[in-house]
Amino acid sequence: MENQTQNAFRALADPTRRGIVQLLAVQDMTIGQLTDRFDMTRAAVKKHLTVLSDGGLISVEVRGRERINRLEPLGMAPVLDWLSYFDQFWDDRLNSLKEAVEREEK
Amino acid sequence: MENQTQNAFRALADPTRRGIVQLLAVQDMTIGQLTDRFDMTRAAVKKHLTVLSDGGLISVEVRGRERINRLEPLGMAPVLDWLSYFDQFWDDRLNSLKEAVEREEK
DNA sequence: TTAATGTGATACCTAATGGTATCTCATTTG
């Protein structure tokens, strides 16, 4: 897929997919192992894995008849980059808020 | 809306909405001004603003017949929090990658 | 080599999403 920023944000927009990301952060897992953790069919989990793969967030290693899914740290980069664009903005605004609250408290 | 993490991630999952966020980071804007910047109707932009509002990313100030939309820095917090959970993971994995590449280069 | 296991692929369904067209309402302005 071509737009990595869009695909990565889209991949993170679903709660099941964020859950998968959290599980894979602990350890690599097959689709079977992942399916055990969610209340849905293997086919549904497979679709989520495809979206995560399109977003560059996971990769798959074929091992015999098993497929080991693993987190790909580089895939998160476009998301972190996009968000970092606002760092200064958030900081400034949050500091303004904080100062305003402190003035209130006097 | 109740699940802020989900609503915020969902709000950021659409390219138009991320564009709106970027515009509002520069300056507050009315829906009319925003609509001028996108190739869609005011009604469509309004829907995006509703999603952004549900995500806690913007707030609206009524001024006469105008509505001023402004970015809400606090709304991004759930997203940044969720992502920060992986900071260590990304760092470790990216360092492993970097070291591997450096070993290759010798 | 037959059976069991792990997985992928496809067809299908429903609900959500992103968009338009249109109508209404409140606030300015001439």
Added chain:
DNA sequence: CAAATGAGATACCATTAGGTATCACATTAA
């Protein structure tokens, strides 16, 4: 006051998304 402006609400439409059921295929185990 009348007209123009800025905006919200709703009905409607096509496409996408998330899910299931089912079938097919490769690999491992008996």
